[in-house]
Each structure stands twice: as C-alpha cells, then as structure tokens.
Amino acid sequence: MGKVTGFLEYQRLQEAAEPTQQRVKHYREFVLHLEDEEAAEQGARCMDCGIPFCMNGCPVNNIIPDWNDLVFRQDWRRALDTLHQTNNFPEFTGRICPAPCEEACTLNINNDPVGIKSIEHAIIDKGWEMGWISPQPAAHRTGKRVAVIGSGPAGMACAQQLARAGHDVVVFEKNDRVGGLLRYGIPDFKMEKWLIDRRVQQMQAEGVQFRTRTCVGSAASLQGVNSDAVEHVAVEALLGDFDAVVVAGGSEQPRDLPIPGRELNGVCFAMEFLPLQNRRVAGDESVRELWASGRHVIVIGGGDTGSDCVGTSNRHGAKSVTQFELLPMPPRIEQGNPVWPYWPAKLRTSSSHEEGATRDWSVTTKRFKGENGRVTALIAARVEWKKDPATGQTRMEEVPGSEFELPADLVLLAMGFVNPVHQGLLDEIGLAYDPRGNVAAATEGETAYRTSADRIFAAGDMRRGQSLVVWAIREGRQCARAVDEFLMGMSTLPR
Numbered sequence: 001m002g003k004v005t006g007f008l009e010y011q012r013l014q015e016a017a018e019p020t021q022q023r024v025k026h027y028r029e030f031v032l033h034l035e036d037e038e039a040a041e042q043g044a045r046c047m048d049c050g051i052p053f054c055m056n057g058c059p060v061n062n063i064i065p066d067w068n069d070l071v072f073r074q075d076w077r078r079a080l081d082t083l084h085q086t087n088n089f090p091e092f093t094g095r096i097c098p099a100p101c102e103e104a105c106t107l108n109i110n111n112d113p114v115g116i117k118s119i120e121h122a123i124i125d126k127g128w129e130m131g132w133i134s135p136q137p138a139a140h141r142t143g144k145r146v147a148v149i150g151s152g153p154a155g156m157a158c159a160q161q162l163a164r165a166g167h168d169v170v171v172f173e174k175n176d177r178v179g180g181l182l183r184y185g186i187p188d189f190k191m192e193k194w195l196i197d198r199r200v201q202q203m204q205a206e207g208v209q210f211r212t213r214t215c216v217g218s219a220a221s222l223q224g225v226n227s228d229a230v231e232h233v234a235v236e237a238l239l240g241d242f243d244a245v246v247v248a249g250g251s252e253q254p255r256d257l258p259i260p261g262r263e264l265n266g267v268c269f270a271m272e273f274l275p276l277q278n279r280r281v282a283g284d285e286s287v288r289e290l291w292a293s294g295r296h297v298i299v300i301g302g303g304d305t306g307s308d309c310v311g312t313s314n315r316h317g318a319k320s321v322t323q324f325e326l327l328p329m330p331p332r333i334e335q336g337n338p339v340w341p342y343w344p345a346k347l348r349t350s351s352s353h354e355e356g357a358t359r360d361w362s363v364t365t366k367r368f369k370g371e372n373g374r375v376t377a378l379i380a381a382r383v384e385w386k387k388d389p390a391t392g393q394t395r396m397e398e399v400p401g402s403e404f405e406l407p408a409d410l411v412l413l414a415m416g417f418v419n420p421v422h423q424g425l426l427d428e429i430g431l432a433y434d435p436r437g438n439v440a441a442a443t444e445g446e447t448a449y450r451t452s453a454d455r456i457f458a459a460g461d462m463r464r465g466q467s468l469v470v471w472a473i474r475e476g477r478q479c480a481r482a483v484d485e486f487l488m489g490m491s492t493l494p495r
C-alpha cells in the first residue's frame, strides 16, 4: 500500500472524454487514459485490503492491489507484468469492461471506488507505447495440435495460452476478420479495431494460425455471415487433423419479438445493424445500406447492445432515438447497498446515453404499423411489475388504457441472445446442451470445459451464455489449461 492516507486525501478521477457534440461526428474512441500522475494518485487511493474484494469481483482475478501500488510508485513495467499475469488483453477490458471489480471495491461501501479500470487502461497503453509488449513464443514445441473454432475474446485467449504452452494452434473464423463481437458487435467509438489487429500480429508471431472465412460445419452455422467466399470444414475433418478442438463460437441466436408487423422492413435485429457500421469504418465497400440517418429510431432493449445502437444511430444523424426497457427504472443509487460486493441493480448511463436518447422503462411493445411494407409506427403500452403474494414471484401486468403510439422508421431489436446457434456445427457434432440451451460443460474438476463429445472443449458465450468480454477471456484461459492438461497429463498454465 503506497500511501496510507491516500483514500482520505484523493478523489476518484473520471477519465477525460471528448464533449458529446464533437464525438458524435466521428467513430473514433473519445476517452483518454489518465496521465501518469493522475494514475499514481488513483493508485494511492487503494487501501490494499486484507481481503481484496476487487480481485474476487474481477472474473479474471486481476491482482489489482499490487498493480495499484506499482502505479503509485510509477513502476509501470512491473505493473504491466502483473496485469498480464491474469489477462491476455487488458487493452480490451481497460476500454469496454463494465468493471465489476469497482462495484466490489471496499471503498465503494461509503465512497467512490478506486478507478481500477482507468488504472488498467493507463498501464496497458503505457506498455504498448513503451514497446514493452512483444511476442512470447514457447521455448519448446509439444507437437500437439489444437483447433479453436471462433476468434472472439474466448477463442483468442484460449489460442494464445495454448500456443505459449507449445501447442500448434489454428483458429477457424467464419467471418472475414478476427475478433468476434469485439470486431463486429462493439462499435469503434468504444474500441478501435487496430487494437485487435495488433494482438493478432503478436499471436501470429507466437505461432497461432488464423483461418478466416472458414466456417466449421454446414451453411446453417453461418448465422448472417455472407456465404460468398466462405470455405466450409467438417468437424470430422478437424478431429482427424487435431488432437483437441475448442468450440468458442459465441451466443449468436438473438431473442426475437414475434408480434404483428415484425415482418415489416425497418424492423431488424441490432446485430443486422451494428456490424455494418464497423465494416464501413474498416473501409469495406458495398456495405448494405441500412442507416438511421433522418429516421425516428426505436431501440427495444436496455443493455449494452441497445446502448451501442443508440450511439451508432446518433452518429448516423437520427431524427430521434428512443430506447425502451421492459423492466422498471432501477434506482439511481443502489438502495442500502444490499448486495455488495456483487453487481447491484442501479441506473447505468452509458456514454452513448449521454450523447442523447429518450429512455423509457416499464414499456411493452405490442405491434408495429407500416405502409407499403415499411414500418412507420410502433404501438406500446405501460406495464406494472407486481409481486404475487401467493407465489412471491414478480409478474408483469399491462396498465389498462396505457397504449401509446410513436413514429418509427427504424426499430432495432436488442433484447439479448437466447443461446448459441444449434443448427449447423453444434447439432452436427451432437453436443449436449444445458437447460438454457448453451453447450453443456462444467468449469471445475477433471471434466472442466469438456463437452459431451470426446476431445471437444467449449468456452466463452457458447458455454456460458451471453456475457462479457472479461468472462470470455477467463473462460478462454481456463479452457486452455484444461486442454493442456488433457494433452500433456499436467499443465503449468494459470487458471
């Protein structure tokens, strides 16, 4: 603990950001990392708790008090090494993680938590600026071959760990670029894509091969990916060529809203809309013309995906942006802190919300109206959430006479993802599912990350269900260790 009285002397610092009016004119990142002295001051706020709840709140168990102290002492090099011990890609999480560590920070009980994420951001950016991050090829090769299906954060973390353990790793990706939802879900203004390319180069130098435009399984596995120029590989062929296979294909089945008018033009899934903008930013030509410009946009669903639709629509120049959430508005401050150190239900305002949107809670969408096959309006109603005294369960009831109509030219469905796509790859292998429809695999014990099929492992959203980048990295790392143990009888990879 660098400064015993730091938490009494210094305040939490917000990272500087470009003003909203300016940043909506472009798709670049607009948050600046802390200056060295600011990061040191923030590190000084850490109390080096006997039980560091922050580490437990962090899915990759980042060794937070240690790097807080090292940054306070301006020992950036060791801070970077400590950060990399638990996280392959801190430049991703330092930008887009919702920071469950901060909710779990002891200071959060009666003060503002330590700005852990801002310190992580500063350390990793400094590490790259100083040229301290270089490939770490394995000293010995094992001669074992592993195929990883899916190049999202789970697949990338898994592949990097396995390559560093000396295995020959090939990552198969049906899309034209590596990164999964980091590449084609999360907008550039939250995380620029050269950050992925830089890690891919590092991984290639460590021996990982990437085969993009290569779908494992039949065309049913494509899920919206343009089938032109995509090669298909059968999983049996992979099992013949590789000693182990990891499925890390994400949770790609979006939740639909089967109400009257759903078929109208202009009503689409968020993931039909968001990737197009990432492609335009990447310089792709002949991207489908689906724009929010000059339109009344309604986003249905209040999570990260919905928020990204808000930010992208504002950048397109939408006439209005409204976001609906079925659940009631959460309290601005968690009441009585009943769940610390866990994730509390409280109102969260993203940077995209700051840029402008009407947010409305306890709203159910009943039908869409249209003309000439195109959506023109949306009919919604207010709902109340009531506890059933008999069962103790909360039920939703429509408020009589509360129906209202809003003009709508573009409706983006952002209500989450049900589970991975079963048709294609997963059904073709015949993998068992858990009760939520995710690929069934435990995370502990001798069968950790093993699916119901011999030599096939699963990690990330495909196993866990729709989640976060930091959970995907954790699963990728832990799965790599399980695969290494399976191949070698033991593993020195960290869990």
Ligand SMILES: Cc1cc2nc3c(=O)[nH]c(=O)nc-3n(C[C@H](O)[C@H](O)[C@H](O)COP(=O)(O)OP(=O)(O)OC[C@H]3O[C@@H](n4cnc5c(N)ncnc54)[C@H](O)[C@@H]3O)c2cc1C
Pocket: 096, 097, 098, 149, 150, 151, 152, 153, 154, 155, 172, 173, 174, 175, 179, 180, 181, 182, 185, 186, 190, 214, 215, 216, 217, 221, 248, 249, 250, 251, 274, 304, 305, 308, 425, 459, 460, 461, 462, 466, 467, 468, 469, 470, 472
């Ligand atoms: C719009 C949006 C915004 C989000 N914002 C955030 C955020 O701000 N912070 C955060 O922490 N989380 C966020 N998330 C969640 C986060 O992106 C995911 O939890 C995370 O990317 C899951 O990683 P994954 O590697 O398991 O899967 P994915 O990232 O989904 O990657 C899976 C990859 O597998 C490929 N694939 C699938 N099947 C096959 C096949 N048969 N053959 C070859 N390739 C295949 C897919 O093309 C994809 O590239 C967001 C999600 C969305 C949709």
Ligand code: SF4
Pocket: 045, 046, 047, 048, 049, 052, 053, 054, 055, 064, 065, 068, 104, 105, 106, 107, 114, 116
């Ligand atoms: S819980 Fe907060 S104050 Fe305690 S060690 Fe972690 S970051 Fe520091």
